[in-house]
Amino acid sequence: MFSKPFRVKSNTVIKGSDRRKLKADISAAFPSLCADELSELIPNKEELNVVKIYAHKGDAVTLYVLHKNPLFFEVEKRLHPTVYVLWRYPALLPTFKTWSPVLQKLIGGADLMLPGVVVPSSGLPHVKQGDSCAVTSVNNIAPVAVGTAAVSSAEMHSLGMKGRGVCVIHTYMDSLWAFGDKSGPPSLPDTESKAQGENGEECKSEEEEEEEGDKCVEEEENPGKSVTDQIWSGTEALSLAEQEEEKDEKGNEEEEENHDDQRTPQEIMDTLLVQCFLHALKSKVKKSDLPLLTSTFLRNHMFSCCPTGKQLDIKKSSYKKLSKFLQAMQQQHNLVRVKELTKGVESIVEVDWKNPELRFFTVPEETDDDEAAPVQHGGEGETLYHPPEITTLYSVSARLESLFLDANKRKGTILQPAEVRGIITEYVKKNELVDEINKNYVTINPTLCDCLLEKSEYHEVESLKWDDLFSRTMGRMQECYEVVYPGQRPIIKKGHIEPIDISVASRGSNKKVTLIKNLEVYQLDPASVATALQHRVQASSVLQPIPGAKDKVLVQIQGNQIHKVGSLLLDHYQIPRKYIQGLDKALKGGKKK
Incomplete structure (x- = not known):
């Protein structure tokens, strides 16, 4: 859960009543703790903080922190001790x-x-x-x-x-x-x-x-040995056969991942920052571009050099600010020279193209940044995204059950629209309800009256047009939908399918941000969409959990980017326009605001 950096939502000092409740909860969860040990863990007069965080997958977690050390964390109303507590007890x-x-x-x-x-x-x-x-x-x-x-x-x-x-x-x-x-950890002999x-x-x-x-x-890697099941994976256990098959192909990649695991997230971001910096200087910037605004260099060049599936965020590095990073590149590596040509605005005025670090830097092999198709889960060798086939279905309701009895369709039976029309047509013909004078009308019999008419219409409506008959029938049925993804079994759910919702909101200082929700309904990975948008619009993006919606997050990206978001969803992911809500809020010409 905490293998990747988390986002802090709030950090407050706990109240006296909440402190007492926490003590009671800890005592109930861990009855082996005596009163003295409990008082030592949660002292009455020392500052105890409650920190609410969101893990990288969107899980809401509450931390209880004493002397800057997290003691307990609460997930789904369940308390767990941290290693700091377990080292004491x-x-x-x-x-x-x-x-x-x-x-x-x-x-x-x-x-x-x-x-x-x-x-x-x-x-x-x-x-x-x-x-x-x-x-x-x-x-x-x-x-x-x-x-x-x-x-x-x-x-x-x-x-x-x-x-x-x-x-x-x-x-x-x-x-x-x-x-x-x-x-x-302390040394506690067994x-x-x-x-x-x-x-x-x-x-x-x-x-x-x-x-x-x-x-x-x-x-664990030798099938002939006795301990053949000792196979560990970051997310799931692979079978021995699968691991043997993939061992040669992914050996180097696993070594890199293990090396990454030993580094802190900050160190990993520092490495990514330097890689994008060198990549941008070597392949994006020309002498004729100088002097180049540092903000333009970051937005138009460094972001576009970020590898697919990764997200460049200077705030998560040890430098925290672009100016400090460029200052380090200037003083420690002599790669660039930065100067303040206008008050408060820095520009790169010189690049040392002969610097060994830059000369011998190898540009990673990447597909075209803007048009690179983000894979569903960022895994190697996965197929590109294909939009689902969505079909509207109808379920027989209790009120209409008598109308479908002749076709042996009971309450809850799910039918295609064509099947509904066929059953109604057959019912009308079997009961000779077609109007003899005007065949565009159907005579209402007692069953149709009970199923399709309102009480106020009982003595007024004697016939209905065919179209009205069908629309009334489907309007009184439970609407469902079927989603079919390539190579997967159909998924049928009740109700309307939620469209992808795109909206614009205001943040501090009246800054606009674009919010995208419900990507998961169409099996789109929000992280992949966020990375693709970041490359296209050269603006930062973040993932935020949706309150009350389990396993769902929204993508937030700076500026009014509805035009770009719509283009990505319609043209690249090929989502039908009727399943995208909010495209009408785009600025004319697709310009940022």
């Missing part, structure tokens, strides 16, 4: 032991698989599915991960210790840990392991345990 949660090399996988965002669990002589801790638990190493009982049990202890044994054991939520060295003082050594049983040294853990990782 390591017995607070049931713990699962694993090898040290496995911990590196967990820190990288993986779940703990059962083959990687070291079963002590006392047996596995007693947990039920969904219970909070911690993960430690065989050498140190200081927990380094917090999660929930994927299955109960009994099921772990019945599954033969295969499959997922702990769904990891928070780990040492993730973004939540980095929100605190970034201290490391007393049980020591006891085994004293009793004459085999007790391995730290180096031997390290070797055992390395073997554990090696064996």
Whole structure:
């Protein structure tokens, strides 16, 4: 959950009544804590902050912070301790032991698989599915991960210790840990392991345990070994066959990902910033462009050099501001010279084209930035987006059931519009209700009267036109819709399909922003759409959760960009215009405001 940076919504000091409620909640969730320990964790007279954040996937999380260290975090009204608390009270949660090399996988965002669990002589801790638990190493009982049990202890044994054991939520060295003082885990030796050594049983040294853990990782890649299920992934466990098949192709990519996992998000953003900077200087900027406004350089050149699937955000780097970054490039690397030609406005006035860093920089192979098709989930080798086929359907309602009985269509039966018209036509002909004088009219019999007419029309309306008959019938049925994506089974849902909603809102200082909602309904990845828009309009974009809408986020991009958004959705993603709402609010000519 915290493997990527999160966004802070608010940070306030907790009130006295809320502090008491928090104490009661912690006491109920963790009954092993005594009154003194509880008072030590939540002191009465020291400042305790409540920080509301949004995780990178949009989950709303509440943090309780003391002395700048997050103590507990609340997700979906459930409290979990952080590693900072568990280092003080390591017995607070049931713990699962694993090898040290496995911990590196967990820190990288993986779940703990059962083959990687070291079963002590006392047996596995007693947990039920969904219970909070911690993960430690065989050498140190200081927990380094917090999660929930994927299955109960009994099921772990019945599954033969295969499959997922702990769904990891928070780990040492993730973004939540980095929100605190970034201290490391204390050294807390495993007393049980020591006891085994004293009793004459085999007790391995730290180096031997390290070797055992390395073997554990090696064996997960060898199908002939006994521990074939020890396969960890950041989001899911891959089968052994799949991993063997993809190992050669993705070996280099996995090494890069593991290297990224060891760096902080800030360091990763710094690297991306330098890459885009060098890329822009080498392939976008010419001598004739100088002097070049720094803001124009960022907007028109650096943003367009950002790799597909990534988002350049200077605020998330260690520099925080473009001016500080360019100053570092000037003073430390002598790549550019920046000068204030107009008061308060900086420009790049000189570029050292012979600088070794610039000369030997290799431009990454990318498709055309503006027209590059963002893949659905950013994965390698995925097919391009194809719009769904959407069909309006109708469900037989209780009021109309008698009208459809002859066709054996009961309440709740879902029909195509053509089927509805066919059944009604057959009913009219079977009951000889076509008007003999004017065949464009249908005579109303008692069944049609009860199903289609209002009470005020009972004694006034004796016949209806065919079109009116069909429209009244469908108007009294439950509307549904069927969505079909290429290669997938049809999805049928009741009600109207939500259109993609595009709107313009005002923020501070009357700045305009464009908001896009309901992309998920059409299986569009908001992050991919945001990146594509950022490249097209050269403006920053962010993802924000929609209150009350689970698993949905909206894309916010600076300025009135409705014209560009409409062009992307209509031309690139080929979404039909009738499923896009708000295109009429675009500025004339598609200009920014």
